[in-house]
Amino acid sequence: xxAEHLKHLYWRAGFGVTPSxxxxxxxxxxxxxxxxxxxxxxxxxxxxxxxxxFKGFKTLSFKENPKLxxxxxxxxxxxxxxxxxxxxxxxxxxxAVLRERMTLFWANHFVCGEKNVVxxxxxxxxxxxxxxxxxxxxxxxxxxxxxxxxxLNLRQNVKAQPNENFARELMELFTLxxxxxxxxxxxxxxxxxxxxxxxxxxxxxxxxxxxxxxQKIFLGKSGNFNGDDIIDVILEHRxxxxxxxxxxxxxxxxxxxxxxxxxxxxxxxxEDYDISRLMRYVFTQDWFYDEKNIGNKIKSPIxxxxxxxxxxxxxxxxxxxxxxxxxxxxxTLLDPPNVAGWKGHxxxxxxxxxxxxxxxxxxxxxxxxxxxxxxxxxMRLQFFKKNKSKLPVKAIANWDKFQKEYKKISNEDLxxxxxxxxxxxxxxxxxxxxxxxxKQKYCIQLMSLPEYQMC
Amino acid sequence: MERRDFLRNSAxxxxxxxxxxxxxxxxxxxxxxxxxxxxxxxxxxxGNDGLNTIIPYNNDLYYNARPTLGIKNDVIKLNDELALHxxxxxxxxxxxxxxxxxxxxxxxxxxxxxxxxxxxxxxSGSSSDEYLQSGxxxxxxxxxxxxxxxxxxxxETLSLAxxxxxxxxxxxxxxxxxxxxxxxxxxxxxxxxYNDQHLSEHNLGYLYKNMIDAKSSANYIYExxxxxxxxxxxxxxxxxxxxxxxxxxxxxxxxTKVFYNALxxxxxxxxxxxxxxxxxxxxxEALSSFVKDLKRNGTFEDTLILTxxxxxxxxxxxxxxxxxxxxANNVFVVGKNLKTAGVYNxxxxxxxxxxxxxxxxxxxxxQIYATIIENWLETSTDGIISSPQKTLNFI
Numbered sequence: 001x002x003a004e005h006l007k008h009l010y011w012r013a014g015f016g017v018t019p020s021x022x023x024x025x026x027x028x029x030x031x032x033x034x035x036x037x038x039x040x041x042x043x044x045x046x047x048x049x050x051x052x053x054f055k056g057f058k059t060l061s062f063k064e065n066p067k068l069x070x071x072x073x074x075x076x077x078x079x080x081x082x083x084x085x086x087x088x089x090x091x092x093x094x095x096a097v098l099r100e101r102m103t104l105f106w107a108n109h110f111v112c113g114e115k116n117v118v119x120x121x122x123x124x125x126x127x128x129x130x131x132x133x134x135x136x137x138x139x140x141x142x143x144x145x146x147x148x149x150x151x152l153n154l155r156q157n158v159k160a161q162p163n164e165n166f167a168r169e170l171m172e173l174f175t176l177x178x179x180x181x182x183x184x185x186x187x188x189x190x191x192x193x194x195x196x197x198x199x200x201x202x203x204x205x206x207x208x209x210x211x212x213x214x215q216k217i218f219l220g221k222s223g224n225f226n227g228d229d230i231i232d233v234i235l236e237h238r239x240x241x242x243x244x245x246x247x248x249x250x251x252x253x254x255x256x257x258x259x260x261x262x263x264x265x266x267x268x269x270x271e272d273y274d275i276s277r278l279m280r281y282v283f284t285q286d287w288f289y290d291e292k293n294i295g296n297k298i299k300s301p302i303x304x305x306x307x308x309x310x311x312x313x314x315x316x317x318x319x320x321x322x323x324x325x326x327x328x329x330x331x332t333l334l335d336p337p338n339v340a341g342w343k344g345h346x347x348x349x350x351x352x353x354x355x356x357x358x359x360x361x362x363x364x365x366x367x368x369x370x371x372x373x374x375x376x377x378x379m380r381l382q383f384f385k386k387n388k389s390k391l392p393v394k395a396i397a398n399w400d401k402f403q404k405e406y407k408k409i410s411n412e413d414l415x416x417x418x419x420x421x422x423x424x425x426x427x428x429x430x431x432x433x434x435x436x437x438x439k440q441k442y443c444i445q446l447m448s449l450p451e452y453q454m455c
Numbered sequence: 456m457e458r459r460d461f462l463r464n465s466a467x468x469x470x471x472x473x474x475x476x477x478x479x480x481x482x483x484x485x486x487x488x489x490x491x492x493x494x495x496x497x498x499x500x501x502g503n504d505g506l507n508t509i510i511p512y513n514n515d516l517y518y519n520a521r522p523t524l525g526i527k528n529d530v531i532k533l534n535d536e537l538a539l540h541x542x543x544x545x546x547x548x549x550x551x552x553x554x555x556x557x558x559x560x561x562x563x564x565x566x567x568x569x570x571x572x573x574x575x576x577x578x579s580g581s582s583s584d585e586y587l588q589s590g591x592x593x594x595x596x597x598x599x600x601x602x603x604x605x606x607x608x609x610x611e612t613l614s615l616a617x618x619x620x621x622x623x624x625x626x627x628x629x630x631x632x633x634x635x636x637x638x639x640x641x642x643x644x645x646x647x648x649y650n651d652q653h654l655s656e657h658n659l660g661y662l663y664k665n666m667i668d669a670k671s672s673a674n675y676i677y678e679x680x681x682x683x684x685x686x687x688x689x690x691x692x693x694x695x696x697x698x699x700x701x702x703x704x705x706x707x708x709x710x711t712k713v714f715y716n717a718l719x720x721x722x723x724x725x726x727x728x729x730x731x732x733x734x735x736x737x738x739x740e741a742l743s744s745f746v747k748d749l750k751r752n753g754t755f756e757d758t759l760i761l762t763x764x765x766x767x768x769x770x771x772x773x774x775x776x777x778x779x780x781x782x783a784n785n786v787f788v789v790g791k792n793l794k795t796a797g798v799y800n801x802x803x804x805x806x807x808x809x810x811x812x813x814x815x816x817x818x819x820x821x822q823i824y825a826t827i828i829e830n831w832l833e834t835s836t837d838g839i840i841s842s843p844q845k846t847l848n849f850i
Binding site for chain 2: 066070113168296297298327328330337338339340343345346347349350351352354355358359370371372421422424425426427429430445448449450451453454
């Protein structure tokens with residue numbers, strides 16, 4: 001496979017490429033590489049932090065001790081930060097890159113904000129488990145998650161007083177998209193989801209006495225539907241497959257839809273809603289590797305941070321700093337802006353976030369200095385050393401790992417590994433003036449370009 | 456002083472040097488003037504308890520619903536029904552001089568009691584079943600803004616309110632740091648070399664455009680802001696500093712239409728009394744200094760200050776000496792030539808509450824937005840507020 005194509009595949013299906021991957025697959029076919037990507041993600045390793053302090057509570061213990069709720073909520077907020085850190089670590093180090101990439105994608109599809117860390121962790125692992133599985137099973141499992149039951153008010157959805165929140169988002173955001181159902185369909189399907197509940201520890205419970213067993217008329221069909229039946233009826237509609245394929249296309253291929261490509265994806269996906277089959281199809285199509293699809297996507301803050309860390313690993317002196325970085329860049333995992341998720345693409349970038357992105361590599365990896373290859377570099381270096389304490393985050397970079405990994409890449413060729421897509425001609429002219437006498441220095445210079453924001 | 460002038464001039468020269476000609480193409484494309492009237496937003500985050508802010512001190516229903524939280528002593532009476540929380544004493548002179556308008560029962564249909572969602576609704580100007588990805592002020596600046604610095608948020612990250620479909624304001628809690636970052640000589644070199652005639656057509660061009668915007672905005676704010684102007688004493692806290700910076704920007708004549716400030720901590724589920732007392736006095740002291748500062752510099756007349764919170768709180772207090780999330784709430788408008796100063800409208804009935812036991816709204820918050828857009832910012836609400844809203848009569 002061509003290096004350019006490998007880079008593209010690995011950025012979209014994972015979190016970037018390394019010289020060893022480029023070397024390993026230089027003579028392989030696309031289907032071999034894609035097959036290996038899936039193999040590495042075959043099993044699911046749940047992401048778990050120690051949450052034993054939340055075990056063993058009964059509803060009664062809260063009634064006896066109302067203060068306990070507040071205490072647990074506080075603890076939960078702290079652990080949620082730990083879980084965020086653990087997730088970022090997982091993204092930085094996992095070999096199952098495709099599964100982690102898909103998990104991230106679905107986390108911004110089945111969007112759920114949850115402050116209870118036990119539910120949040122369970123939800124996150126549900127996403128990971130089904131990320132490459134069957135979409136039908138996925139939607140059903142999602143609807144029965146404690147976090148979702150709480151987030152979209154399924155708990156308040158009872159026979160006597162149906163709450164439409166979940167039913168509405170199920171169709172608008174999760175399966176069909178706006179305009180393919182009526183307000184009546186929302187009301188009817190909300191009735192089908194009545195009785196959904198979970199126990200304190202996050203286990204799904206169906207409350208029979210709160211469920212409406214009556215007949216519902218939904219999307220032109222009638223029956224004594226329950227929640228799972230409603231999902232089955234939705235999935236009978238080709239529009240559902242189309243809605244998901246369009247979203248996959250915008251995320252993995254190009255934010256501008258090509259109708260023919262999407263149509264061919266729907267053809268595949270509508271057959272059995274198998275997510276793996278769909279993704280394998282996308283990654284092996286010629287059009288996936290069209291020039292216009294390469295390096296045209298703006299990295300999300302997480303893509304950016306994880307890609308950086310996978311090139312030059314760094315550790316922060318205060319590990320909570322990684323949450324600060326996400327906040328500054330505009331995407332804090334587990335804290336989506338609303339049920340519609342992050343908008344992505346150009347919306348990641350404003351005057352503030354672009355400056356943070358451009359400056360961050362030098363701050364994290366080089367004490368703030370971006371060398372200019374002139375006689376004043378030494379002076380600047382001394383300046384940044386003296387002002388070290390003023391940097392917003394303190395990091396230690398593992399340059400040894402970078403040097404080892406990039407040993408066989410010549411300094412001149414570094415941009416061909418680190419940068420995706422074309423470099424602006426003028427900027428290319430500037431790069432030509434650089435000395436490139438030290439790989440580490442040139443790496444920082446490249447990472448401090450707008451081009452580095454693309455994948 | 457001289458040294459600072461020198462720095463400013465030399466930096467200005469170099470900034471002119473670095474901005475390539477093609478940038479002009481961008482700066483011109485929406486050239487409509489944005490005028491000189493300014494809007495300052497103050498967001499009380501967490502859901503301020505409006506009933507203990509503007510107190511119905513003659514209403515038994517209020518004291519019955521709040522046996523321990525109801526405020527009896529030291530209230531500042533406004534009329535026969537309503538009084539200010541004692542902490543709002545510094546704002547009394549604004550009320551007396553007709554520079555404060557209190558709008559009661561502001562909310563929206565089908566109120567949402569989640570902080571995040573309700574804040575989204577207020578910031579985006581949406582209805583409760585609508586998810587907008589842009590803010591109401593962002594959409595205003597889509598039409599009338601030219602530079603990111605036309606809207607400044609005094610914080611690290613930019614709120615939805617200041618994000619348009621194409622326009623984004625600038626967020627900075629330290630404009631000097633932003634300036635220093637943007638001035639990194641490496642970025643200057645990159646932009647000196649960079650060339651592209653079709654800057655906005657592709658994503659990479661969009662990144663360069665934002666880089667140029669950031670640099671010129673950071674330069675502009677730094678160069679235009681005069682440090683010495685503020686002689687007013689502000690309270691020594693984060694919010695006081697925010698308003699002090701805002702006044703500095705305004706008094707320096709920055710071409711900024713909207714300033715966004717926030718004070719957090721109003722989510723008083725337990726032991727509300729002291730917490731709200733402290734927060735309201737931070738708010739009132741800083742706001743009072745801010746208004747004095749603007750008056751001293753002759754900029755108050757062209758400034759309108761809007762204070763809101765994402766929701767009010769439940770009428771009945773809870774078992775923990777606090778209050779839970781409610782719905783309708785009061786909004787404050789501070790300005791020089793208000794049409795209707797004082798108490799704009801009557802407080803909703805405390806006996807006729809909604810199913811949750813919350814105040815019923817009588818004024819849609821988008822009516823306030825529409826009024827500000829039409830009567831203060833003097834433009835049409837088309838494309839900014841999606842549903843038709845009857846304007847009010849406070850300005």
